[in-house]
Amino acid sequence: MIPRGLGIIFFRWPETTSKEGCVSIEEKVIGSTKEIFSSMVMMEISVKRVMDYSGPLNNTITGMVGLAGIYRGVLAIHIPYPVAMAITASFLGMDVDEINEDVHDAIGELANMLGGNVKTILSEKGRDIELSLPSTISGSEYSFQLDKEVDTVIIEFDTGQGQFMVEMVLEK
């Protein structure tokens, strides 16, 4: 559990990344997220909206991976508890009625797969970007402390059983 009010500082988009480049990456992240959910989680999801601020997160679990190398940043997935339990149940094919170790592992693995896809988008060869091991945090109320001048891409998806957000922030 993360203490209330504890924030996480994200990196920013590379200054050399064009608006078109951001849009292209955004589209690829959307495509990767849909592919992961369709092929692995067995859920069809749709984009609800693209946002620039995730706001306070309540009763949520966040899975994240860090990228280092020619690009630096974080890929995070924020999932409210009921949606996280539904996703884990579908992912593992079993009943899930609490936020337990299985939920943390499943959401961490989702972040890991998304991070891997982002790494492939940014670097085809793969050796010039390092991917961290996934980690998760959860809590009744927390937020990401973002620099006001930092650009981020936050995409909200709808699962049919609730929404979740994918947040990506990069620095070159």
Add this chain to the structure above:
Amino acid sequence: MGKNVLLVDDSSTMRKIVGRSLRQAGIDFDNIFEAADGIEALEILEKEHIDIVLSDINMPNMDGISFLREKATRDNIKGIPVLMISTETGDDIIGEAKSLGAVGAIKKPFTPDKVNEVLGPLL
């Protein structure tokens, strides 16, 4: 003697998903062994009869590349084929894995059909 597989991934979720995908692909193993990193995988390979290993790359303690490198030094287990299943599918990383003995790679996310397509010919 039946066929045994060893699944190596630090995520218990992913080990379950790979096991499920094997069953959905119609690939039956007599025994499915599991390891959370390369160190555990080496211990199991030394003790059990394993026909093929399906291994992640990005793991704590001993990652998939280090696992391949160490396995290649042990005469009694170096011939056991290893198929990588990972988000890490860049040409450089997969090239290094193959140079250390990996027989192929499957990218996460994957479908049971993809597992069957790649793994089937190796059995």
